Amino acid sequence: MAVPKKKTSNTKRDQRKAHWKRNAALEAQKALSLGKSVLSGRSNSFVYPQDEEEDDEE
Structure with a gap:
């Protein structure tokens, strides 16, 4: 028989x-x-891809 669980x-x-x-x-x-x-x-701990256009302009 099924027994209910304790609250x-x-x-x-x-x-x-x-x-x-x-x-x-x-x-x-x-x-x-x-x-x-x-x-x-100023992020040092997060690496994300940069657009190539931004690299060319700098």
């Missing part, structure tokens, strides 16, 4: 949700920081 406590549920949200917030902060550094042209 997860509110504390456990809230902990899981807080952990997920904190990780998402940290990743969003990293992405924003990387985007700002790429746009400012």
